[in-house]
Amino acid sequence: MKKIEAIIRPERLQEVQDSLDELGVSGLTVTDVVGCGRQKGYTEQYRGTSANISLLPKIKVESVVPDGISEQAIEAIVSGAYTGEVGDGRVFVYGVEQAIRIRTGETGEDTVRHEMAEGWGH
Amino acid sequence: MKKIEAIIRPERLQEVQDSLDELGVSGLTVTDVVGCGRQKGYTEQYRGTSANISLLPKIKVESVVPDGISEQAIEAIVSGAYTGEVGDGRVFVYGVEQAIRIRTGETGEDTVRHEMAEGWGH
Amino acid sequence: MKKIEAIIRPERLQEVQDSLDELGVSGLTVTDVVGCGRQKGYTEQYRGTSANISLLPKIKVESVVPDGISEQAIEAIVSGAYTGEVGDGRVFVYGVEQAIRIRTGETGEDTVRHEMAEGWGH
Amino acid sequence: MQGMEPTLNDALSRIDTLWVVVAGVLVFFMQAGFLLLEVGFSRMKNAGTVVAKVIANLSIAALCYWAVGFALAFGGTGWFAGTEGTFLGTIEQGAFPAMEFSTAAVPAKFFFQLAFCAVSLAIVWGTTLERIKFGAYLIYAVVFSSLIYPVISHWIFGGGWLQASFGMQDFAGSTVIHLIGATGALAALLLLGPRQGKFGKDGTPNVIPGHSMPLMGLGVVILFVGWFGFNAGSTLSVADGRFAEVAIVTVIGAAGGVLGAMAMSYSLTRTFDIGMTGNGVIAGLVGITAPSGYVEYWAAVPIGVVAGVLVVRSIIAIERLVDDPIGALSAHGVAGVWGTLACGLFTAPRLAEYNAIGEGGLFYTGSFEQLGVQALGVTAAFLSVFALSLAVFYLIKSTYGLRVGVDDERRGLDIVEHGMWGYPEQFMPVPGSEYHPPNTPGARAGALALPLTARAQEG
Amino acid sequence: MQGMEPTLNDALSRIDTLWVVVAGVLVFFMQAGFLLLEVGFSRMKNAGTVVAKVIANLSIAALCYWAVGFALAFGGTGWFAGTEGTFLGTIEQGAFPAMEFSTAAVPAKFFFQLAFCAVSLAIVWGTTLERIKFGAYLIYAVVFSSLIYPVISHWIFGGGWLQASFGMQDFAGSTVIHLIGATGALAALLLLGPRQGKFGKDGTPNVIPGHSMPLMGLGVVILFVGWFGFNAGSTLSVADGRFAEVAIVTVIGAAGGVLGAMAMSYSLTRTFDIGMTGNGVIAGLVGITAPSGYVEYWAAVPIGVVAGVLVVRSIIAIERLVDDPIGALSAHGVAGVWGTLACGLFTAPRLAEYNAIGEGGLFYTGSFEQLGVQALGVTAAFLSVFALSLAVFYLIKSTYGLRVGVDDERRGLDIVEHGMWGYPEQFMPVPGSEYHPPNTPGARAGALALPLTARAQEG
Amino acid sequence: MQGMEPTLNDALSRIDTLWVVVAGVLVFFMQAGFLLLEVGFSRMKNAGTVVAKVIANLSIAALCYWAVGFALAFGGTGWFAGTEGTFLGTIEQGAFPAMEFSTAAVPAKFFFQLAFCAVSLAIVWGTTLERIKFGAYLIYAVVFSSLIYPVISHWIFGGGWLQASFGMQDFAGSTVIHLIGATGALAALLLLGPRQGKFGKDGTPNVIPGHSMPLMGLGVVILFVGWFGFNAGSTLSVADGRFAEVAIVTVIGAAGGVLGAMAMSYSLTRTFDIGMTGNGVIAGLVGITAPSGYVEYWAAVPIGVVAGVLVVRSIIAIERLVDDPIGALSAHGVAGVWGTLACGLFTAPRLAEYNAIGEGGLFYTGSFEQLGVQALGVTAAFLSVFALSLAVFYLIKSTYGLRVGVDDERRGLDIVEHGMWGYPEQFMPVPGSEYHPPNTPGARAGALALPLTARAQEG
Ligand SMILES: Nc1ncnc2c1ncn2[C@@H]1O[C@H](COP(=O)(O)OP(=O)(O)O)[C@@H](O)[C@H]1O
Numbered sequence A, B, C: 001m002k003k004i005e006a007i008i009r010p011e012r013l014q015e016v017q018d019s020l021d022e023l024g025v026s027g028l029t030v031t032d033v034v035g036c037g038r039q040k041g042y043t044e045q046y047r048g049t050s051a052n053i054s055l056l057p058k059i060k061v062e063s064v065v066p067d068g069i070s071e072q073a074i075e076a077i078v079s080g081a082y083t084g085e086v087g088d089g090r091v092f093v094y095g096v097e098q099a100i101r102i103r104t105g106e107t108g109e110d111t112v113r114h115e116m117a118e119g120w121g122h
Numbered sequence D, E, F: 001m002q003g004m005e006p007t008l009n010d011a012l013s014r015i016d017t018l019w020v021v022v023a024g025v026l027v028f029f030m031q032a033g034f035l036l037l038e039v040g041f042s043r044m045k046n047a048g049t050v051v052a053k054v055i056a057n058l059s060i061a062a063l064c065y066w067a068v069g070f071a072l073a074f075g076g077t078g079w080f081a082g083t084e085g086t087f088l089g090t091i092e093q094g095a096f097p098a099m100e101f102s103t104a105a106v107p108a109k110f111f112f113q114l115a116f117c118a119v120s121l122a123i124v125w126g127t128t129l130e131r132i133k134f135g136a137y138l139i140y141a142v143v144f145s146s147l148i149y150p151v152i153s154h155w156i157f158g159g160g161w162l163q164a165s166f167g168m169q170d171f172a173g174s175t176v177i178h179l180i181g182a183t184g185a186l187a188a189l190l191l192l193g194p195r196q197g198k199f200g201k202d203g204t205p206n207v208i209p210g211h212s213m214p215l216m217g218l219g220v221v222i223l224f225v226g227w228f229g230f231n232a233g234s235t236l237s238v239a240d241g242r243f244a245e246v247a248i249v250t251v252i253g254a255a256g257g258v259l260g261a262m263a264m265s266y267s268l269t270r271t272f273d274i275g276m277t278g279n280g281v282i283a284g285l286v287g288i289t290a291p292s293g294y295v296e297y298w299a300a301v302p303i304g305v306v307a308g309v310l311v312v313r314s315i316i317a318i319e320r321l322v323d324d325p326i327g328a329l330s331a332h333g334v335a336g337v338w339g340t341l342a343c344g345l346f347t348a349p350r351l352a353e354y355n356a357i358g359e360g361g362l363f364y365t366g367s368f369e370q371l372g373v374q375a376l377g378v379t380a381a382f383l384s385v386f387a388l389s390l391a392v393f394y395l396i397k398s399t400y401g402l403r404v405g406v407d408d409e410r411r412g413l414d415i416v417e418h419g420m421w422g423y424p425e426q427f428m429p430v431p432g433s434e435y436h437p438p439n440t441p442g443a444r445a446g447a448l449a450l451p452l453t454a455r456a457q458e459g
């Protein structure tokens, strides 16, 4: 299993979700973060004083996927997150040693394989 | 050392904390996240229009533990987080290459071994 | 590549950012978290009732760096985050299998090497 | 538009009418105070429902009090209830004898009394926050404003048995408005039980602080301001400048309440609890409400201070037994009882005579008589309202239900009862509410861009 | 300081003056209500701009209405517009004949009418939230308060053709204030278009809830309170206690609006929508505004209920077509039309006579005449304001621009137009606003430290 | 209840009494404005303490001003201070000669003047936010409301040397209320120093924006509304409709202040700063306060505009030197000085005569005399208050301490001084405040569940 961790623009989340959905990725976890990289922040003026804002809001999307579809998942994320402007973000990939589904106690790749959702409306 | 990362229901945090405490896990870090998996979100009606909410609030608990107690730690988390309903969440395990305690400069497994707490009341 | 993950005091973020900047680290991602370790929380009194607050606010700083500078990066973080009091936090290091820059599609260590910033003022 | 030339008496009556309407507007404004108090003392997930509740209650009270309430309360001097004036069908002064001492026009008096009824109803809900079903508000509001409040207020304000036969003193309603409201609140609370998580497994209370002390504080200041209409308006007249004196007594009482509560809060917990400070204002005001037209300035100091001390001690004591999120039992109930009894201690004989109700208090006359009357009034009002309210809430509980389900309480009343949070951006992804930083380098920075770009290039 | 001894007439005039000033203050206070309503219905990133907008608009209205607006509206009985009294250059009663029935001093009348103009202007902006350029406010405000509002209000309030020749009834401005405002709002909306993301690719609307129902609710209660000045103040006089009766009609109408809206909201969506409840109050109040001086108490019930039902249905219907974040078209426009027409149905002949304007309504007289007049008035006002406003907004759009850029809209108006968010700590790292826990073990815990330390050692 | 039939003079006096009480209520309401202004300009961690502060200060002011303040301020015509009327022991008009021109009852006058004292005290604290010790408020409040404010206000309002011997004009208190308050604020600030992090290592100021512009804005509108009581109420009488004229002058001055501030803010920073807009209102109002009873309408325009321009320039200049979070030195101090001097320029001779104080201003008379008097008054008030306040704060600093510890300042005053945050859910895990999504599939979605389930199955 691989954990794919993507830092993306907040406004691209929906697209990334959609492309992962299409691929049949079984689940993902999203965190609000701030970051800097090539894109370096900006300056606001307030009451004649200037404020430097050095960290910009980003979204971190994490999904643990079976080894087999990790390449496709990365592509899906990149295609969803891409705008071509500085600040589009990064994807990092890590090895996962074990995965457990709390509800069932299942372990291993099965827990992160695609399944039919229980249904909207919960 | 292993990093144990659990995505759980917000209302089970206290139980998970308590079971890790009992085990003597030395520390943990908690993040607010949202996610989807089998549990797929829901729909609200507002002024005659419906809104689909596709990501549900979850809590991420991370703890780096010595290799020796990682199995027990996972069990502790699973037992604390379990309700049996869809949406209980997952536990993922990763390898950790190094750990440093900033205050002392110590490195290695010692930094994440159980110790007596400095005392409540800070 | 290594991912360096540091849990630090909120008020030390600026210093940590500054020391990483000096080293020429290309980017970082910051998350608000709460945690406990040796430092165990505290008690508030409110209307005659007492409240125990068991998790304290911390900041998580993550940066993926080329293998070559990981030691220096750790030192930079430790020096920025150090106060000597309980609660200074930890640094954990993980292996990274792959990195992709979304904007360009580049992969590998190149994506996390130091480069001139695109310029302030975005 | 008028047949006859207005006379001096018309002018005097118009002045009274004007004051009564203005005071009524101030009392209506207190709804904003209660709204903010309850919002501030709720958690974020239950903040929106308060808005719908306050508006719905006010509306129900308006219609019911107009239809029958006012007639029951003031329409004649029956010992139990009045009868004249349903739907405000008459505006003869003689039809409302208990208010005939004032020359203000009857519609102005109705307007003022309606605002009072709505205040008393608003007080009821302070104990029920964060778990009651919305429909329960609506049902009880109908009964309260058509029946419970009008009848009991008739006894004390409208010429009923406590006022006419015993001379019970309650200038602006420590009992009539505040104790009645708080008694309804107690009945509701006993049938509702505490919020989930309020008491630990061992029965010790947990802290569930409200989400916004600033909104709470604004509410308190608005209530303070509204109270000038409440107390000083209860003169129903501007004769002799008495209403200005009542306003001063009110400020002094409130000030005493604050200092009493802060001192007590500090001595018990070593901090000046913000909520307790707010409760101190309310308690001081509630305490001085009954005596405000009967006492000299100096007496407002002890009345206020004792109210402030009582409210803090009472909240801390009650906190261990039941779950009253806002402190209504203490601020309106305990302080309301104290204020009513305080007349029996502090009423100046000259003012009893001026108002032509009751006697001077113990400290002037050495007699316990007025104090006894006050105690009787408090007891009668409490028992009657408690019995009636308990019955109504019991009926609601056994039919419609009083409390939302366990899961719904966890999710919060806003989303469960109203389909949307009061603070949506705190709970759900609102389209476009994710944060967007500026995109074009240097676009906004203007003259500042240069040095900063330079800095960024160095860094 | 005065030459002659004051007479009874002076006293009567002073009372009227006092009431008109106090009512004017209440109407000014409604600005706080509009501010909160718009803040509450905006997303957090656009909450601050509302503050600057409300203050700037009020200021512009004050200067323009003083300079020319009041003269156009009330300075003489020309069929189209008045002429006397620019810069309030005269305070002769005779110069403002349409208000001569009241003995209140002219400056008091000016103060009151200025507050009305500012309310009408405030209503315009409800549809434009979260995307309009700030400068557009300023430009339109000048034209509106110098020209559009004064001229149209002259027709109906100031003795112009609709009032003088047709006897159109609009006691406090369902048409003059609310429909005029809402018509400007419609013109602005049509040229602005919806907010980004309001409609999906398939044209179905998305939910963009406002960020704070508590602030919205406070705004509604403030508007309610201010409305007592608005309607009851429109008597411009305290004669006969009519102003108190108007206040009562107003409360009943609002109550009807709330119950109508809540019932409709519940029957359509199975929840008591909080925003709809607020809109119900406003609709009830807007609906009863024109009839408030013309109808009996009972008539306020159907007028209010229908307004409440209409506002909910209208908001849901409009939601599918255009993007009106606050529901202004429904609450002020639809309910304004309804209120004005309601005079044609419910006006009591005795009150038409009392006010010396128009006739009794259909339900009394069986004649459609007054209803026809009301319909004519609504149509004339709507068409005139719509044409003028569309022209002005079109000019603004084709020169200065009406809407911020796509990216700026995403970032939010606060940071883009004002250089700082309305809630900075929600969007940027404010120095010192990161959270700092206590550092010294046991420092605060006092007596509590012991058992807790013990507990920690076990854990 | 009264022996004699009331006369026309009684009626006239009642009208004045009514206005003075209503105006006093409006001025009391300004406390809500100050509360919100300070809350809005604080960071979240320091928002709650403001509530406790405002309530405690108001209470202390009430008791001290009643006990001795009013007597010092108005109880006789001594050049330095009055003596009669401690504890409001007399209500003879003759005991308070400086207000004898009004026929309002003495208790009404007391009520009004008490509200003024509380406003001046509230102004003091604007500079001290986010670092002062809570006890310092309490100590200074006692001295200020028993001594500093009463004596200095006696000089200018109460018939003391500046008013009686020099004819200094200050209609409603640009100097007496605002400059006195701001001078206390300056003394406190100089001994307190800036907030941590306000100035960088190189001395350049950092931006520490307040956390809520909506609450700030609401506060400003409330202050605006309250100011009608403040200025127009200072007539203490409704004779001749002067109070309505004063209200109009006030609106125009405020409007000028807003436009001046917005223009200046835009020309300096290319944005319409929200806080500056708010400061513009305040500055316009403070500037017009002294002249409001002395100038013609037109003069309010330049007075307001200059105040608005000054406040922006002054805030930006002061920002580089000291740390005044709310801009109190500029909005109340600089604008207060300007407003007082403006009388020396713009006072209309007819109004000087009407008020029987001083002469016409430079632009009418060509004489610098009145301007000189105004400058003298400003200087005397400033120096006296500054010396006294510095002494008091110095004593506090060297005994009890003026500022919380470094760590406590970081943690925030709410938790440190009051044991709980003003916004607990932003800082700590409140039981039950974690978010709970619905659990049962399809439970709420009703008719909508079907298509969505379908959609989910596809996705
Ligand atoms: N080396 C890194 N380690 C961790 N996060 C990074 C790293 N580099 C970039 N990021 C994250 O990715 C975001 C976007 O990166 P940035 O360099 O600004 O844009 P781009 O990827 O288009 O060059 C940053 O704000 C940061 O959160």
Ligand SMILES: Nc1ncnc2c1ncn2[C@@H]1O[C@H](COP(=O)(O)OP(=O)(O)O)[C@@H](O)[C@H]1O
Residues within 6 Å of the ligand: A026, A027, A028, A029, A030, A062, A063, A064, A065, A101, A102, A103, A112, B007, B034, B035, B036, B037, B038, B039, B040, B056, B058, B085, B086, B087, B088, B089, B090
């Ligand atoms: N493959 C995954 N990668 C990352 N996070 C996941 C993954 N699958 C599930 N999660 C997280 O776990 C949460 C619960 O998972 P879900 O599938 O809804 O319930 P269950 O685990 O009971 O089947 C999700 O909301 C998401 O945050």
Ligand SMILES: Nc1ncnc2c1ncn2[C@@H]1O[C@H](COP(=O)(O)OP(=O)(O)O)[C@@H](O)[C@H]1O
Residues within 6 Å of the ligand: B026, B027, B028, B029, B030, B062, B063, B064, B065, B101, B102, B103, B112, C007, C034, C035, C036, C037, C038, C039, C040, C056, C058, C085, C086, C087, C088, C089, C090
């Ligand atoms: N084993 C661990 N796993 C994950 N996070 C940890 C661990 N130990 C500590 N932390 C994080 O580091 C923070 C500081 O650690 P703590 O033990 O309190 O101080 P110190 O590192 O100075 O001994 C904790 O609040 C927690 O967020």
